[in-house]
Amino acid sequence: MNATIDDEDGYEDEERGPSKSQLKREKLALQALAERMAGMPRAELERLNLSAATWAALDETPRIKDIRARGRHWKRIANLLEREDMAAVHALVDQAEDRERKxxxxxxxxxxxxxxxxxxxxxxxxxxxxxxxxxxxxxxxxxxxxxxxxxxxxxxxxxxxxxxxxxxxxxxxxxx
Structure with a gap:
């Protein structure tokens, strides 16, 4: 690692990047988003231009019953979602949540x-x-x-x- 040492906390701010905790929170947020998307109607999700791999993973969701397997499945979908257009995904989920609130x-x-x-x-x-x-x-x-x-x-x-x-x-x- 090519970080320069700072007197106060060990590293300079420019070279740090996100903390491990921040990265973990982002991954957990993506997993929650994956769960939310899996519960949405397919007709709504079809408005997104999702990849074939993401569709395959979402279609596979109902058959996974074991809680540990389901947790791994959410991680898999979250990894696939990182490659998608997240602005469109968030907009669709926000619209669905707004309709549910109303x-x-x-x-x-x-x-x-x-x-x-x-x-x-x-x-x-x-x-x-x-x-x-x-x-x-x-x-x-x-x-x-x-x-x-x-x-x-x-x-x-x-x-x-x-x-x-x-x-x-x-x-x-x-x-x-």
């Missing part, structure tokens, strides 16, 4: 509406009707009463029906 936020909002309506929260019904003016009010009230009864009895059927009704109503109101 979908989760939407489901949480629906769950809050359902909880408020079942709890007979002051103004929840009128707020929902304001948010979805074309909603069938009679059917909504019937579903709320049934959900309240079923919740007291510990049954999940009517609250599920209410949730589906709220989801469909909000989706139809946002399409307009």
């Amino acid at each position: 979908a989760a936020a939407h489901l949480h909002a629906l769950e809050r509406w359902r909880e408020r309506l079942i709890a007979d929260d002051e103004g929840a019904l009128s707020e929902f009707i304001d948010a979805c003016p074309e909603v069938d009010r009679q059917q909504l009230r019937t579903l709320i009463r049934a959900a309240q009864r079923d919740q007291e009895r510990g049954r999940p059927d009517a609250p599920r029906k209410l949730f589906r009704f709220l989801r469909d109503s909000l989706e139809s109101s946002t399409e307009m």
Whole structure:
């Protein structure tokens, strides 16, 4: 190694390069990215111009069951990904994560509406009707009463029906 010795910590900064820890963090990040990509739908991944070796490794993923073999497999895919266009890969994964966050936020909002309506929260019904003016009010009230009864009895059927009704109503109101 042709590094010059410095008084403070042994080597000059220009000649160091990334530390072993930094290199390991980058490898682990690539392995996590490989796991994430393996869980994505093939149609989404086809937008990337991946090499044949990377496709072969991704296609092989479902058949690997052993946890140790799976760990080696993620390392193999990570090594293959280093040769790919990482900007496109990161953009695709970021888009997928953004869609998942939005979908989760939407489901949480629906769950809050359902909880408020079942709890007979002051103004929840009128707020929902304001948010979805074309909603069938009679059917909504019937579903709320049934959900309240079923919740007291510990049954999940009517609250599920209410949730589906709220989801469909909000989706139809946002399409307009």
